[in-house]
Amino acid sequence: MNAHVHSGGDAPVPFDDRGLAYGDGLFETVLVRDGAPLLWEAHLARLQAGLERLGIPTPGREIFDALPAHGVGCGLMILKLLMTRGSGGRGYQLPENMQPRLRWRMTPFTPQADRWQTGVTVRSCHWRLPRQRALAGLKHLNRLDNVMARQEWTDPAIAEGLLCDTEGLLIEATAMNLAWFDREQRCWMTPRLHHCGVAGTLRQALLEAGVLTEIEASPEALANAEAGCVFNSVQGVWPIEQWVSEQQSDTPPLRRTWHLEEQPVREAVKRLQVPAHALLGYPVQ
Amino acid sequence: MNAHVHSGGDAPVPFDDRGLAYGDGLFETVLVRDGAPLLWEAHLARLQAGLERLGIPTPGREIFDALPAHGVGCGLMILKLLMTRGSGGRGYQLPENMQPRLRWRMTPFTPQADRWQTGVTVRSCHWRLPRQRALAGLKHLNRLDNVMARQEWTDPAIAEGLLCDTEGLLIEATAMNLAWFDREQRCWMTPRLHHCGVAGTLRQALLEAGVLTEIEASPEALANAEAGCVFNSVQGVWPIEQWVSEQQSDTPPLRRTWHLEEQPVREAVKRLQVPAHALLGYPVQ
Structure with missing residues (x-):
């Protein structure tokens, strides 16, 4: 199933986001070296397995491959990716039209060498x-x-x-x-x-x-x-x-x-x- | 301990909010009848017990008593209160200056009588x-x-x-x-x-x-x-x-x-x- 995804960098998430309300979502923390996200396939595989397990529609990987982590900047960065089930639903019940929400942020990183x-x-x-x-x-x-x-x-x-x-x-x-x-x-x-x-x-x-x-x-x-x-x-x-x-x-x-x-x-x-x-x-x- | 609290009705929460990142917070769902929140002391007591258990600074109750649930509107409403540890911190480690974040929303309600x-x-x-x-x-x-x-x-x-x-x-x-x-x-x-x-x-x-x-x-x-x-x-x-x-x-x-x-x-x-x-x-x- 391919999902329509609300995505918006590190923009705030609305009050009714289920990631905020219930922790209903997943995240990844990716080391990016000279514009190349490392262990990228492993991160995507774990994220996808998690989305499937939680019953959140899985977007096509082109959404992730298009993130600015790719080919941008030099040196080390951390890409934090956060994906929630999106807004709404009456209580715990799933919303009828799930529109997962994707957020990400890149920050410079120095390992404790x-x-x-x-x-x-x-x-x-x-x-x-x-x-x-x-x-x-x-x-x-x-x-x-x-x-x-x-x-x-x-x-x-x-x-x-x-x-x-x-x-x-x-x-x-x-x-x-x-x-x-x-x-x-x-x-x-x-x-x-x-x-x-x-x-x-x-x-x-x-x-x-x-x-x-x-x-x-x-x-x-x-x-x-x-x-x-x-x-x-x-x-x-x-x-x-x-x-x-x-x-x-x-x-x-x-x-x-x-x-x-x-x-x-x-x-x-x-x-x-x-x-x-x-x-x-x-x-x- | 009295906390400085960021509060802003049902405004969005930033990417780095720990409620979003880790589910690091608590919520209450309160029935409000003709402007009076019901079982209010029990809701506040549970919220306070939760804040203490999680090690989130506890704001004075005047913050909650001042919410617009009080004395506003007639009929039945639901007040959803959400309180997170606030922004930041490196990973799971607590931020040095915790500024808990409070959000709330009132919505009309009809019970399934x-x-x-x-x-x-x-x-x-x-x-x-x-x-x-x-x-x-x-x-x-x-x-x-x-x-x-x-x-x-x-x-x-x-x-x-x-x-x-x-x-x-x-x-x-x-x-x-x-x-x-x-x-x-x-x-x-x-x-x-x-x-x-x-x-x-x-x-x-x-x-x-x-x-x-x-x-x-x-x-x-x-x-x-x-x-x-x-x-x-x-x-x-x-x-x-x-x-x-x-x-x-x-x-x-x-x-x-x-x-x-x-x-x-x-x-x-x-x-x-x-x-x-x-x-x-x-x-x-």
Whole structure:
């Protein structure tokens, strides 16, 4: 089904837009290098899968290919794409003539390049992700879980927070995916996202390239790993240098440290960072 | 904490509003009769509880009391109030100076008065509500579960869809709360909402009045009940005349019918409808 789409750059959206009213829509955040949106097919594929899952008419791809991300500017930009079901409907019921609404904005971007080498400190979030198979993997606009988890810390020295689902399985970080290098299997593992979580486009590309393997795992898998990383299609791959878990109030936080300068850790990180950064045009440190 | 609030009637919201981006906000739908918003304290209390839970600065109530719902117009209107965390922030991280954004719109309203007497047909939804204790009860803007459940049917003869959580407990209808009259306890029961669901203001008022009792229950509780109703602060109380559950494809749907003209059913419905409609100024049929 091809949709008639209201589109208007980053113009405001009306009060009755269902993206605003109910989070009834999807978004993508795309790294654009010298006018070329990267992992573009993966972004379009995830967006299209999401539109289909939500029952929002899918516009032809020419609408997206015509966005000004293409061939405009030099250097790095972020293209944020937002697509909602459009206006109206009586309550939750779908409007009779859905006219999806597309908005986008380009902003200049500088990655935190030092983190590629020095790594980052991450923490365990107390917040748990609820399980909803039918929406798992999508980058939809219902992101209160991420917002709430991100509120747990303000210390700028902590780069990310790791999230488990309500069953205690490891899922992702608040805005990045997660992977660890398994000592025995000698490969990079990433949590399966069939109950919850956002299936990042870099994660998808690395799965397809055979660099990553999906698995169900508890936090112990990361604790026992040779190396860990958080990553996405915008920031690239950040090795985890330190992982802090706050325990109950009367005990000191648990810390797991990876010495990134040690040979086995460095080798492991390279096995993920080299193919990932090749896709994004980032250097390997 | 008193907040500086951007407010602007039903003006559009900017691209970077976090209500649009993440569903980072709350809403209320208030019945206004002859210029007086009904169950106003309950709406404000729920909104305030939600703002506190989400960590959004709470404006003084004079902002809400000054809305044009008060003292304007005659007859019935709906005031839809929407409050977001406002603009900005890098990703999920909160903006440093949150300026919540308030929007509202008044629209004329006519309740479906025939349903108060003739009752309605409801169906069981296949969609399951995920459990998220920390957000349970709030009328936040992450409502994809309701949107998806409401897509399961288009037949206008079906007034509502009943929702269970992922553990199979009965929770609510897509836009209304649910109650049933227990034969043995001789009182109206409504699902406890500590895992998920929206705690409606009419439900809250009826709980406080001792008309409703909260309980954890599976769909059998409704199947065995003397009467069932769906209700909210806008439509009032609709007795359930018929409840349809679609089974797997090769079996006919299950139907449970309540004969609303029979004395015990009518008496039971009155015990809920009389106090509820007194709060809303609706007649009892």
